[in-house]
Amino acid sequence: MTRQIKLGAFLPGGGQHVAAWRHPDQPADGATNFEFHKQLALTAERGLFDAYFLADGLAVSFGGGTEGGNAKVAGFEPVTLFSALAPLTKHLGFIATASTSYEEPYNTARKFASLDLISGGRASWNVVTTASEAAARNFNFAEQPPHATRYRRAREHVEVVKKLWDSFEDDAFIRDKESGVFYDTDKMHFADHAGEHFKVNGPLNVPRSPQGHPVIVQAGQSEDGRSLAAATAEVIFTAHQRLDTAQEFYRDIKSRAAAEGRNPDHVLIMPGVSPFVGRTEEEAQEKYERLTSYILEEDGIALLNGLTGGTLDLTGHDLDGPLPPAPPTEGNKSRQVLLRQIADENGFTIRQLYQWVASARGHYTIIGTAGQIADMLQEWFENEAADGFNILPPWLPTSLDDFVDLVIPELQRRGLFRTAYEGRTLRENLGLPIPVNGYAAGRRVAQAAE
Amino acid sequence: MTRQIKLGAFLPGGGQHVAAWRHPDQPADGATNFEFHKQLALTAERGLFDAYFLADGLAVSFGGGTEGGNAKVAGFEPVTLFSALAPLTKHLGFIATASTSYEEPYNTARKFASLDLISGGRASWNVVTTASEAAARNFNFAEQPPHATRYRRAREHVEVVKKLWDSFEDDAFIRDKESGVFYDTDKMHFADHAGEHFKVNGPLNVPRSPQGHPVIVQAGQSEDGRSLAAATAEVIFTAHQRLDTAQEFYRDIKSRAAAEGRNPDHVLIMPGVSPFVGRTEEEAQEKYERLTSYILEEDGIALLNGLTGGTLDLTGHDLDGPLPPAPPTEGNKSRQVLLRQIADENGFTIRQLYQWVASARGHYTIIGTAGQIADMLQEWFENEAADGFNILPPWLPTSLDDFVDLVIPELQRRGLFRTAYEGRTLRENLGLPIPVNGYAAGRRVAQAAE
Incomplete structure (x- = not known):
């Protein structure tokens, strides 16, 4: 089969751009409006997107680093939201972000397994560590654990969750009314996990x-x-401003995955792209400038502060001067480096920098016609920079509609994107294999039932 | 307005009775079948039930104490399931059980607040402590904490969750596109909680x-x-075998609530009732005996063991002899006492005891015509024993259909039950007031934003 582009859609109801909610088209209450999320899901499914993707945070984001800025001060927990959207859709996958830092793996495993069953196999977990002092203070900590500790916990968290997901073999349930045998106890397995951060016996009570x-x-x-990504991820969401850094990342991850004994084709690299689509270049530029005009100075400053880990104090700085230096923090390190790179390479002032990252917080922003945007996606896709893309429409629903109505047909004309869903599950659409049950395959030692 | 009976429906997809899944009418895969849960929700809404109620456990129940016995070895996490059912219904409330023992209050508050928003105000939290050694071993413990510790944690957990639910006042969101003011920071509040079990700063990121x-x-x-119930509950689910013990409980809770300064009318007492409904007494009795005939001896023994905290070893005992003595455990203490009481008062053998509790695990089981069942409900309702009932249909969908088609109309003829939903939210239907925001009312000290 011809290799085709995979597409995720980041559709926070409050909009992606820091000032999206001020746009006349955008429902100002979108972040907490279920009917609006339903509309977005149906549009994404009409556009044949692989999945609806949502970020998440475990605190009100005062730093402004969150999509949508203040419009995202409150919203839905993603798994709860996606579960409500699942029966209203048939093919769309749901990628919910959930932190490994402040949740127990048994609870994580359960809610994702439940969503996966309810949706008929369309669930996905975006594994993150939470880099936020505010979140730490919502979970019994005075300050957040160090970066390295968070990542060790994340790796162990994922390991436990995967063990729990294999608690029952696929043919464990006999359900023979005549004999009264409901399940085969030999096909139920205990995780019996004891590690640095977690002790979890299992089994999980979801098949x-x-x-x-x-x-x-x-x-x-x-x-x-x-x-962590090379060891465990099947889809990798990544932020790049240039083809060459995207290629470096793509090749690095594929070779790391191979070194882990994995098939690199089963690790899909999907950079983020925020498109301003116009019928002409001028129209696209106007859309960009109009949205930019809605940014308040204090929101722009909060955005930069939030993205750089909350330590970049811009008070008293000339917004039309250069970005001052700041020490790295225990927060999201790569984002701090990326912002600095964007400022340096473009010679941006503070104001120009926040205007540029306001739509996608460091992801690639492209302003142009459907043809120009398709050119860019095609170039990255055909040159070892991407297996697909996570599209971040700057405001909603308009930028999503624009992408679905203008860019998708162009990609289809070029044979780069599906014209109908290939399968029933998210894995089938992404071309990813069904993980063999580790116990059934004898790769994990089955524990005897007590 | 005339006082009327409130009704919850316990509808585990796998059926309530320990052998329900062996009944020809019951889908054997009901516990993990989303479409079947959808059918049950729609039937409950057709019957004008206030709410769909689901129990929960944080481990595979090997002891057999769970509804449905082995059929409940695996199923859905309740909040995830209810979120999927919410957009498919309009009036039905959703009471999801969630433990205070192994979840963080910020996560509990978030998922219920999200479900509540998604459903337009139809969510409810059944607050429990988890009494299970198996669950403790899924959450980093070698054994479960003592009964008293679990209850102190539960009380603090509820306190934190309620503070978090008040993080934003109802008019906090201004969303003025012109000025760019999204919310009023003076109407956002920090829980700033520091107690024995939890340190939670807030605010919650859901309105x-x-x-x-x-x-x-x-x-x-x-x-x-x-x-705990008198201090915090608005609906109390309780198990009684006799009018007089139900009355004692009813009066005790109402007076405790009054002593806490609460309006006793806003604490609804709803005992569990498991009805075998027949068009004649004989038909009802046949239904009971037929379902009883499906119970395997080992499942009956596991049921009694599970309900008594996992320490009642019946190995080698004559099933047609009396229940042997057993020491009380740190598990569900009241259930242990209740089982003993049922056995003593009825002079039941081990077999007779498990047959009797197989349908409702200690809740009142009634076998009769719609008129007889309505008589019983009416007697309890009119004599300070109940404000409503949680109906536990023994197997599904048939026993639910029977109740909706036969008993509900009889209750309506007597003016004891609604003929249409009164309101949009679960509170409106239950006649419960909307809790005033504790910060807005000045009852809680608002913390300054940082």
Whole structure:
């Protein structure tokens, strides 16, 4: 089969751009409006997107680093939201972000396994560590654990969750009314996990779905993040401003995955792209400038502060001067480096920098016609920079509609994108294999039932 | 307005009775079948039930104490399931059980607040402590904490969750596109909680729903349980075999609630009732005997063992002899006492005891015509034993259909039950007030934003 582009859609109801909610088209209450999320899901499914992707945070984001800025001060927990959207859709996958830092793996495993069953195999977990002092203070900590500790916990968390997802073999349930045998106890397995952060006996009380496991997504860019991603991720969300850095990342992850004994084709690299689509270049530029005009100075400053880990104090700085230096923090390290790179390479002032990152917080922003945008996606896709893309429409629903109505048909004309869903599950659409049950395959030692 | 009976429906997809899944009418895969749960929700809404109620456990139940026995070895996490059912219904409330023992209050608050918003104010939290060694071993413990510790943690957990639910006042969101003011920071509040078990700063990143808070449900019967329920519950689920013990409980809780400064009318007592409904007495009795005939001896023994805390070893005992003595455990204490009481008062053998509790695990089981069942409900309702009932249909969908088609119309003829939903939210249907925001009312000290 011809290799085709895979597409995720980041559709926070409050909009992606820091000032999206001020746009006349955008429902100002979108972040907490279920009917609006339903509309977005149906549009994404009409556009044949592989999945609806949502970020998440475990605190109100005062730093402004969150999509949508203040419009995202409150919203839905993603798994709860996606579960409500699942029966209203048929093919769309759901990638929910959930932190490994402040949740127990049994609870994580359960909610994703439940969503996966309810949706008939369309669930996916975007595994993150939470880099936020505010979140730490919501979970009994005075300050957040160090970066390296968070990543060790993340790796162990994923390991436990995967063990739990294999608690029942696919043919464990006999359900023979005549004999009264409901399940085969030999096909139920105990995780019996005891590690640095977790002791979890199992089994999980949810069976596997038609896709085996929810698809594992990750976005780490740091050394710790790349290592975790290469070991466990099936889809990698990544932020790049240039083809060459995207290629470097793509090749690095594929070779790391191979070194882990994995098939590199089963690790899909999907950079983020924020498109301003116009019928002409001028129209696209006007859309960009109009949205930019809605940014308040204090929101722009909060955005930069939030993205750089909350330590970049811009008070008293000339917004039309250069970005001052700041020490690295225990927060999202790669994002701090990326912002600095964007400022340096473009010679941006503080104001120009926040205007540029306001739509996608460091992901690639492109302003142009459907043809120009398709050219860019095609170039990255055909040159070892991407297996697909996570599209971040700057405001909603208009930028999503624009992409679905203008860019998708162009990609289809070029044979780069599907014209109908290939399968029933997210894995089938992404071309990812169903994970073999580790116990059934004898790769994990089955514990005797007590 | 005339006082009317409130009704919850316990509808585990795998059936309530330990052998339900062996009944020809019951889908054997009901526990993990989303479409079947959808059918049950639609039937409950057709029957004008206030709410769909689901129990929960944080481990595979090997002891057999769970509804449905082995058929409940695996199923859905309740909040995830209810979120999927919410957009498919319009009036039905959703009471999801969630433990205070192994979850963080910020996560509990978030998922229920999200469900409450998504459903337009139809969510409810059945607050439980988890009494299970198997669950403790899924959450880093070698054994479960003592009964008293679990209850102190439960009380603090609920306190934190309620603070978090009040993080934003109802008019905090201004969303003025012109000025760019999204919310009023003076109307956002920090929990700033530091207690024995939890340190939680807040605010929660989800706003209040149209019903203010999800309805708080509890089921504790022990001294600790009654005390917690009187202080915090709005609906109390309780198990009684006789009118007089139900009355004692009813009066005790109402007076405790009054002593806490609460309006006793806003604490609804709803005992569990498991009905075998027949068009004649004989037909009802046949239904009971038929379902009883499906119970395997080992499942009956596991059921008694599970209900008594996992320490009642019946190996080698004559099933047609009396129940042997057993020491009380740190498990569900009131259930242990209740089982003993049922055995003593009825002079039951081991076999007769497990047959009797197989349908409702200690809740009142009634076998009769719609008129006889309505008589019983009416007697309890009119004599200070109940404000409503949680109906536990023994197997599904048939026993639910029977109740909706036969008993509900009889209750309506007597003016004891609604003929249409009164309101949009669960609170409106239950006649419960919207909780005033504690910060807005000045009852809680608002913390300054940082």
